[in-house]
Amino acid sequence: MHQHIEWPEGKKFAFTVFDDSDHATLENVKDIYSFFTDCGFRTTKSVWPVAGRENPQPWLGGATCADAGYLAWVKHLQASGFEIGFHNGNFHSAVREETRYSVDTLKELFGHDPSAMANHYRARQNIYWGDARLTGLNRFAYNVLTRFKNRGAFKGHVEGDDYFWGDICRDRVKYVRNFAFRDINTLKKVPFMPYHDPLRPYVNYWYASSDGGNIRLFNKCISEASQDRLEEEGGACIMYAFFAKGFREHGAINTRFKFLMERLARKNGWFVPVSDVLNHLLRVKGPHTLTDTERRWLERRWLLGKLRTGTT
Secondary structure (H helix, E strand, O other), X not given: OOOOOOOXXXXXXXXXXXXXXXXXXXXXXXXXXXXXXXXXXOOEEEEOOOOOOOOOOOOOOOOOOOOHHHHHHHHHHHHOOOXXXXXXXXXXXXXXXXXXXXXXXXXXXXXXXXXXXXXXXXXXXXXXXXXXXXXXXXXXXXXXXXXXXXXXXXXXXXXXXXXXOHHHHHHHOOEEEEEEEOOOOHHHHOOOOOEEOOOOOOOOEEEEEEEEOOHHHHHHHOOHHHHHHHHHHOOEEEEEEOOOOXXXXXXXXXXXXXXXXXXXXXOXXXXXXXXXXXXXXXXXXXXXXXXXXXXXXXXXXXXXXXXXXXXX
């Protein structure tokens, strides 16, 4: 099923990161992006465009673009070639007009509607999230596995609900993240991404990611052997990371992470933001509409991984 991809500029593979906003502040992520800049990586930094109206849960908070210093730094990142992604409006649930306002604010601040986004933890406005990520027996199995705690919990795609914003997502967001896998070659796991799912019409295109949810998982996923395999396979890696959570230790960037990223940077890879990778795949392969067989295969593959590892 895997299709060989010709990457731009004679590059042998693609590598990028979608960095989740959770916990991010100037103090705990700025030097990681300075390091990435020096290495030649240009990735996607997600933001919360507007200030929260609630106090964040202790494990969920972080800076928003209402912080002038943080906003100035994020704008500098954008000017340096990094993509600014969307991670919902802020760190809590938001009704339709709040979400519309946050998309408007992102466009005002950064000059464009969000291209790549990811849902945020347990925000009620998440679109096709929880058990709505799955269909049929796969949905039932997921609900049993999660003790039904996510059944019907997310309403971003439910017309008429206070949290509905599906039409806004369809009209203004190009790519939405869904399944994550513990393998460096994201494209090998989901060879038809970016794809459109006709059962989930409010998302234009879905993309998958490789699971880097903490520093241990990230480093394991980009190990020396994995890097070499990604290069040999000519694949694409979209790491999902939380750079604010454990990637710095005792005031410095994690030593193993730094070594692995420097090693990767010396390879002939295409190190561009998430949307650039997805746009290239879309140009080369053309739009793909998910079939019923592909949907069942993809959902089952993710569920089996979740049974083994708890992948998000």
